[in-house]
Amino acid sequence: MEQQSVISSAAGAWSDPTQPIDLHKRRRLGESIIRVSLIAAAFVSVATTIGIVLVLIFDAIKFLIRPEVSLWEFFTSTIWQPQILQFGIFPLFNATVLTSLIGMSVALPIGLMIAIYLSEYASARARGILKPTLEILAGIPTVVFGFFALGFVTPLLQGIFGKNNVEIFNVASAGLVIGILIIPLVSSMSEDALSAVPRSLREASYGIGATRLETAVRVVLPAALSGISAAVIVGISRAVGETMVVAIAAGAGPRNFANWPEALKGLNFLNPFKAAETMTGHIVRISGGDISYDSIDYDSIFAIAFMLFILTLILNIISRWVVRRFRQEY
């Protein structure tokens, strides 16, 4: 139908020899609508990002120039309790780093092993089972993971390490579950990177007598390093930004310390079996209550969000740099 009309109109143009042939590009309405809407779609994401960043910056500055807040205290104090004018980002930052580290220490090895298995070892049938399973894992709402941490992992940890050593809300269970949560992300991105390594490299490796493991670890893995590093850093960003799991399982109050010696005593600040509140968890808890605008608590959550934004921004910049730096062309 469509083609017919095109042909007939073309035939019409040809049939009149008195008219000069129009060699201009024909304007096609459909094409331009698509173009405009695609540009608009791209613009939406850019505009939203800019808007969010501006709001974050303005409100964070509004918080930091309050007379009650000093920038020095913000970065050096070990207590975060806005209601009594204690603003030290350390307890929240520490918890975020701790949960992310624990999460990555689970997600990185397991995710990478899954990726190597999928791209180097797995039969078509095994892939057919494993990949959808991973996708299902990626599709589970994080709030479910949160209750999984609180209702299953925490009791498990309490069973292993003793009920008195593991608090009901603790960083370890939240971190472990975050790790499980980001396994699909790390494994699928790493697998893409591994699969992109040309077959010729593997064949060359087998040709000189390398085993499968040697080929995977010494040839394919280094060749895919740039993609794998990107996967790791995106995974860290995801862990840093994860909210529901930590809000439910990690704790509902910052792990404050009276002072630095108190925090460093016995590496208290690193204890994974105690409760702590991450930056995201704190924002969620504070904004869940009915605090009023212009109160100092309200502004303080923007400062935290801004810190979080900077953290993920730095990670993204590093990831881009790594991808470029280690990219190998074949």
Add this chain to the structure above:
Amino acid sequence: MRRILIFGLIIAALVLAACGGGSTEPTAAPAPAEQPAQEATATPVPAEPTAEPAQPEATNAPEPTAAPEPTEASMPSMGEASVMDGKIMLPEVNPLEVTGDVIAAGSSTVFPLAEALAERFIDEGYGGNITIDSIGSGAGFERFCVAGETDISDASRPIKDSEVESCGQLTPPRTPIEFRVGTDALAVVVSPENDWVGEEGLTLDELARLFSSDVTNWSDVNPDWPAEPVKRFSPGTDSGTFDYFIEAVMTPAFGDAAEEQLLGASSLQLSEDDNVLVQGVSGDQYAIGYFGYAYFEENQGKLRDMSIEGIAPSRETVDANTYPLARPLFMYSDAGIMTSKPQVAAFLNFVLSNVDDVILDVGYFPASDEAINQARQAWLDAMGQ
């Protein structure tokens, strides 16, 4: 060609939808209250030839002293008040005949009670809307007395003089009338595995110290108790329960530093979600927490409640006013609102007549007969009966 066009249109529509979604900025703060449609919901007040024409602003709320005719006209089903067994019985209200909306806001503690009563009111045939916002007692009075936009203010503390004052500055001025609806007791709870605090429970001073930054281990309060860190669980700082704890427990012990003492304490978990507190306390042998008695009742098997000053929370001790951590629950309204919006008067009537039937289910304690009588009398006075 046509397919491409349709495709393009779909994309454009999607983009527009996305744009629309993107531009509405999500805000963390509670949504602005709907303007109470006083104009819209005001029932037709029969013209009163005797009404003072000197009232230039034709506000819809008539003077509280207005003649009772309009009330009777709009509430045909109201019978007469009577006295039975020493209890004042309010004229019965038929929810089927009540129309118009009611807007209430205030204490999160009163909220479940108000909600239960509203549900019952609707079940029995009331056709309008009751909006109840759980925003805290203070914020509730702000909307009642400063913004003047709510009909009923729920509160878990008596109104302050300053709030009465700002109510008086509204046009038309509001004179808050207090209706006592019940009593809430604060339950102080520990894990069932806590075997060192005996039947005698805690004194108020011990309780305050357990929640203060001066104390790290249980043994700091009583040397016989274990040298293990106290894990503290408290409702969030926005809740009336937190305010009440500060006022009733921390302030007597620490004065002005009360809030600082509590919030500066280590191992402190604050949550607006009482289930988080229940979970936290029940899961840790060295934990202590507090919240409304209702939540304790729901979780009796998982928690152990503490006697305070040797008195355990129960209906008897709360009634006798001996349990130290009990606080009254109120609803406030104003005679002008009640006469101009009969649905508000009808709802309050329904509340005062039925609150004792639902309050135990909600988890609070009934107010004494005397207090309920007082509230009912206040309702009759406000309605000019």
